[in-house]
Amino acid sequence: LREALGRRSIVLVGLMGAGKSSIGRRLAHRLGLPFVDADTEIEKAADLTIPEIFDKHGEAYFRSGEVRVVARILDAGPQVLATGGGAYMNADTRARIRERGISIWLKADLDVLMKRVKRRGDRPLLKADDPQAVLKRLMDERYPVYAEAALTVLSREATHEDVVEDVIRALA
Numbered sequence: 001l002r003e004a005l006g007r008r009s010i011v012l013v014g015l016m017g018a019g020k021s022s023i024g025r026r027l028a029h030r031l032g033l034p035f036v037d038a039d040t041e042i043e044k045a046a047d048l049t050i051p052e053i054f055d056k057h058g059e060a061y062f063r064s065g066e067v068r069v070v071a072r073i074l075d076a077g078p079q080v081l082a083t084g085g086g087a088y089m090n091a092d093t094r095a096r097i098r099e100r101g102i103s104i105w106l107k108a109d110l111d112v113l114m115k116r117v118k119r120r121g122d123r124p125l126l127k128a129d130d131p132q133a134v135l136k137r138l139m140d141e142r143y144p145v146y147a148e149a150a151l152t153v154l155s156r157e158a159t160h161e162d163v164v165e166d167v168i169r170a171l172a
């Protein structure tokens with residue numbers, strides 16, 4: 001599988017709570033590839049946390065940084081890259097991912113997403129009164145775009161290891 005990938009990276013896309021970072025880290029370990037988390041790289045580059053970037057500079061500023069950071073990471077492949085939930089919505093980013101990598105949409109049901117996002121309360125887009133309504137709206141907006149990914153794997157309620165196996169099967 002490593003050889004079949006060549007210089008291409010594996011790029012995980014999908015909504016907040018889909019498990020992109022947890023699955024990505026384990027997948028990278030299995031494949032012997034470096035793991036890179038785009039949000040972490042954005043935080044390092046800005047020397048601010050994601051909530052601080054949103055607070056101080058706004059979402060548009062975050063998005064332009066995200067485009068640049070994802071492009072830089074893709075240039076350094078091959079690796080397993082976990083993107084932030086909104087990264088794949090940018091057309092330039094999608095084109096770059098197509099060139100340099102294999103995109104995998106980790107698709108999850110609303111109840112699974114809700115359970116998982118509750119465990120980490122640092123997502124600026126979910127600070128709203130009704131995070132479930134926000135997630136639902138994002139599902140409507142984004143699922144047709146995530147569906148352009150090369151592969152789709154169901155991020156089901158199972159152990160991370162099981163989902164990693166599903167990803168490896170999908171890649172084979």
Ligand code: S3P
Nearest residue numbers: 015016017039084085086123124
């Ligand atoms: C966002 C998802 C977050 C982070 C930012 C915006 C989004 O990443 O990039 O809060 O627009 O869906 P995760 O998907 O890793 O939570």
